[in-house]
Amino acid sequence: MYKKHLATKIKKISFSFLSIFNLFTIGSLKADEILRIGAIPDQNPEHLNRLYKILSSELSEQLNVQVRYKPVTNYAAAVTSFRTGNLDLVWFGALTGVQARLQSKGSKVIAQRDIDEKFHSVFIANKKSSIQKINNINDLKTLKNKRFTFGSESSTSGRLMPQYFLNKAGVQLKDFKAGRPGFSGSHDATLMLVQSGSYEAGVLSEEVWKRNLERGRMDPSKVFLIWKTPSYHNYHWLAQGNLDKKFKKGFTKELTNVFLRFNEKSKKQKQILELFSAKKFIISKNENYNKIEKVARKIGKVK
């Protein structure tokens, strides 16, 4: 009687151990077959969720692998998740992309939108401030001693390139009022804070500026554009270097081609392009970001 009892007990224990073990192996097997994609959190989450749901299903269909979107809510966390291998493919801004690439050997820029090749930032000012429209980069000097705000500290178009152009014109961060600029946290916040007058001037991505203009959230009686920066490379898809090994030979190439083939004939692809506010994706490469890397080093965002 007692023996039987013991036997069932041992059976139970071994079953539970086996099932726990099983759970782990299932987890790791599954993990290897999933393409984990992510994006820096530069847009509202609802938009990103919608966008990446469609994109995941389209990629999954075209590449015949499982695709999972992992929402990332912090710029630095996106870079870190790429470094720790939690993400295979990430939609990065130029600066975060360079930071991520330098921290993960072998990773590769594969594609970008048509507008990312010639991206601009716009400097804006409140109408009540004494700031005038400028035509020459050197006139950025008029921003000295003004209350000025950037966007997020990791943003390429909201901080890195604008700071580079400001420095070029001889304006240092300590030259702003109170000895420091503000960091509003996002492009939308920059626009709202300059429009309200809390900051006399600020800088944001031209894309967001135009979008707010279309949606009527920008009040032309309160805020205006003072200067548009020269163009630079911005957003891009960065892929891990080990995807060919993880999935199959030639996978990275295939992945790139899927992006390049996106067009408006397919309903799903049309939706994706619209949500990305792009006409098409074009090929891109690491070298396109050499200048960004140089600027980032100079400003201290890359060591």
Added chain:
Amino acid sequence: MKLIKPVSTLLTLIPSIAYIPILIEIIKGFHIGGLNIIFLFISSAIKPSFNQELVKSAWEGLQITISTALTSWVISMLIGIILGVLSTDLFWKSIPKFSYLGKFIKYSLAIPRSIHEVVWGLLFIQILGLNIWVAIISIVIPYSALTARVISEQLDSFDIQPLIAIKQTGSNIMSSFITILLPKLIPIISTYGSYRFECAIRGVTLLGIFGLGGIGTELYLTLKSFEFNEMWTCLWMLWLVIILLEKFIRFLRSYFSEDISLKNSFLISISIFALSLSLGISWLYNLNFELFAPLRFSYLDLPSFVEIRNGFNTLPLLKLIITTIIITVFASGIAIGTPPLLLVLFPGKFPLKLQNLIWIFFRLIPPPLTTILILFFTNPTISVAALSLGITHMGVMGRLLTDSILNQEKSIYRAIKNNGSSKQSATLYGILAPQSNSYLAYGAYRSDVILKETAIIGAVGGVGLGWQLQESLSSFDWAQVMIITATFSLLTISGEFLFSTSQNYWLKNSTNNFSS
């Protein structure tokens, strides 16, 4: 008739002097350009969005926040209790040979608790990537150390004669230790524990603002894109859930206050912990978190000596420290001074109950959100940072004050009022006076918390150590991150020493003690 000494009563009002410089600066920078946004924010409160997608994702965010808080709360309580007992002098009395170990544990715990949970979170993200354990670990580390401190201080304040007596009878030291300690430990755990749970919810919400998921993330993202109706949906839901939880905890605690045997209360505590832990973990698991997937560590290169030296040279440390201290002082002034001030200005039972409810709300709005809102009608200055930090903690202080007043004897108040004094002065002497010492003691502890929390403020104004930490983290400059974290830690450790000295002073003179 000898009236109660008014000195400390007036002292509770003095911190509100901080309003003068802050209001001057805010009014000086006041402009109406952002008033329409503020109006939009306020009017959205009565028409939150009922978009199904949004409510669904806010609900999921709330679940993430609460289950994460629950899990990390249990773990931190368990670790905290063990470490707390281990760092009492009392415990090591039984093994005097190793009593230096107790001192060692006690003092080394000052380091983990000197760093804010959000800073731990930002650091752990770098090592573990985005993972639910980052949130849990970042809450557990400082909270266990805090719990340990409270428990060891409380235990050490008890009379140890019985223990010595039992020891002399020659009975087993460990078992006698347990028989004496346990009855004292359980009431501390029940009161302090429920307070800690609420802190955990606040902590996880804040972590969310910095990108670790849950309702905090929803809140931040809705604000970032200026969808106020959506933001209010999240805020109202958070508020409701917190009030319900509070009621539930009170209900649970009423069981404890009834006479139950030591053995039963011990069993109840154990089962509450066990239940909460299993509930927290299975809940998280159900929310699709890969709780049991192996953690992937990504080690960082330690900065070299030269890099650290360069970091020291490039960082304006002194200036950063001074700004941080200024923010702390003003924020503490607002947090401590406002509730008593309102109490005197608006006396009476109904205003008191109303204030009690309003304070819960203030306590829930995370400071980074307040900062952006305040910025819409004034220029960016240090005052904005101080005000937004002060507002949240004003909620905590106010809630505490109104709670204990609602439970307090009204006899003194009535006696004074029957003497013909005005409602205001009756409130001042009859209601505020009996509370003031313990209130100030708690205020000293709050200032300590505020100092730690400066770590998360200042981004928008670009001020203080907190902002610099964000900047260095986003540049992946480990030397600078190390220097700033160490500076912060040193600053809070000295702050803790200073505040606990003044806290002890107020407690010594206190008649009722609610801060434990």
